[in-house]
Amino acid sequence: MHPDIQALIDQIGPPDHAAVARAGARQVQLTKPAGSLGDLEPLSIRLAGVLGSERPELRGAAVLVAAADHGVAAEGVSAYPAEVTQAMVLNLLADTPAGRGGAAVNALARSAGVEVYLMDAGVATELPPHPALYRAAVRRGSRNLRHEAAMTPAERDALILAGAALARGAIEAGADLIVPGELGIGNTTSAAALTARLLNLSPQAVTGRGTGVDDGRLAHKVAVVGDALARTPVTAPLDALAELGGFEIAAMLGMMLQAAALRRVVVLDGFVEGSAALVGAGLSPHLPDYLFAAGECAEVGHAAQLQALGLRPLFRLGLRLGEGTGGVLAVPLLRAAAASLREMQTFSEAGVPS
Numbered sequence: 130m131h132p133d134i135q136a137l138i139d140q141i142g143p144p145d146h147a148a149v150a151r152a153g154a155r156q157v158q159l160t161k162p163a164g165s166l167g168d169l170e171p172l173s174i175r176l177a178g179v180l181g182s183e184r185p186e187l188r189g190a191a192v193l194v195a196a197a198d199h200g201v202a203a204e205g206v207s208a209y210p211a212e213v214t215q216a217m218v219l220n221l222l223a224d225t226p227a228g229r230g231g232a233a234v235n236a237l238a239r240s241a242g243v244e245v246y247l248m249d250a251g252v253a254t255e256l257p258p259h260p261a262l263y264r265a266a267v268r269r270g271s272r273n274l275r276h277e278a279a280m281t282p283a284e285r286d287a288l289i290l291a292g293a294a295l296a297r298g299a300i301e302a303g304a305d306l307i308v309p310g311e312l313g314i315g316n317t318t319s320a321a322a323l324t325a326r327l328l329n330l331s332p333q334a335v336t337g338r339g340t341g342v343d344d345g346r347l348a349h350k351v352a353v354v355g356d357a358l359a360r361t362p363v364t365a366p367l368d369a370l371a372e373l374g375g376f377e378i379a380a381m382l383g384m385m386l387q388a389a390a391l392r393r394v395v396v397l398d399g400f401v402e403g404s405a406a407l408v409g410a411g412l413s414p415h416l417p418d419y420l421f422a423a424g425e426c427a428e429v430g431h432a433a434q435l436q437a438l439g440l441r442p443l444f445r446l447g448l449r450l451g452e453g454t455g456g457v458l459a460v461p462l463l464r465a466a467a468a469s470l471r472e473m474q475t476f477s478e479a480g481v482p483s
């Protein structure tokens with residue numbers, strides 16, 4: 130492992146327990162029946178611990194979309210062609226009447242006041258230079274994980290550090306909350322293989338339909354994941370990432386490690402993001418304290434990931450898109466949870482009888 134990655138892991142400490150205690154004491158005095166804000170209450174207390182204040186505030190929020198291609202897409206494991214990855218990157222950069230970006234993540238981010246960052250983490254075709262595209266590719270697509278390691282340890286480390294650098298930039302520009310997001314045809318196969326290996330589950334238990342493969346293709350996808358697992362016995366998190374991962378998964382891991390090291394909130398979108406989080410949880414026992422699950426997505430295996438991370442989903446809307454879309458949808462809810470703790474009066478302040 131690159132020493133800068135170890136340094137990042139070493140910087141991730143526990144949340145601020147004193148702020149958690151103060152927030153817990155304050156939460157029970159707020160002018161509402163005890164427990165009436167439901168899940169927002171424990172959420173607000175967790176936010177206090179991450180941000181180190183019993184009056185937490187989430188100012189800037191950013192979704193960081195890493196895009197990369199997958200050698201395993203050649204196995205026919207997606208319902209869409211691999212060229213979609215590059216075309217979607219251009220869609221995220223397109224000028225539209227509403228502003229920059231015509232993808233779902235752009236529209237949802239605009240509606241929620243979230244900044245969008247985009248990284249070429251290893252798209253198969255060379256992309257034209259664009260001022261809004263952060264270029265971090267070290268290889269034009271990963272190798273086919275069914276037959277060989279998806280990436281070398283050096284390639285993996287380069288992408289982890291690139292993800293960390295992008296997160297650092299977003300945080301320096303004002304983000305208190307980071308949503309890692311992804312694009313990459315074939316990446317639910319990679320995420321399934323990683324999840325099966327790290328949680329010791331069968332390929333069937335964690336391999337879903339991704340973009341919507343039919344029953345025949347799903348059976349084939351399960352077999353491809355099984356072949357990849359049979360090919361390599363590695364179980365250490367970073368070894369598993371190099372063997373089974375994707376470049377955008379490595380980049381999202383770097384974003385998570387950096388945001389946690391800087392005590393910022395990380396919102397987890399879907400199944401592919403979850404696979405990066407499982408690698409991270411294997412590296413730092415404190416990382417899950419900085420993670421906030423958005424919704425439970427429709428992909429098989431997502432619930433097992435959240436359970437392993439000790440996270441409760443905020444909603445169940447049947448999303449199965451990726452790009453960070455679910456994470457962006459969670460931002461207003463997290464901002465509201467923080468605002469309740471920060472802005473409500475207590476019974477004694479308001480003179481409300483309790």
Ligand SMILES: Cc1cc2ncn([C@H]3O[C@H](COP(=O)(O)O)[C@@H](O)[C@H]3O)c2cc1C
Pocket residue numbers: 206207208209213214217311312313314315316317318338339340341450451452
């Ligand atoms: C037009 C389009 C836009 C997307 N945006 C995200 N994904 C999502 O679907 C892909 C993963 O699914 P699979 O493993 O089945 O290929 C990734 O690109 C992911 O970001 C998209 C997929 C498509 C087709």
Ligand SMILES: O=C(O)c1cccnc1
Pocket residue numbers: 317338339340398399400401402426427428448449450451452
């Ligand atoms: O849950 C996800 O992250 C997901 C599901 C389907 C396709 N792409 C991503």
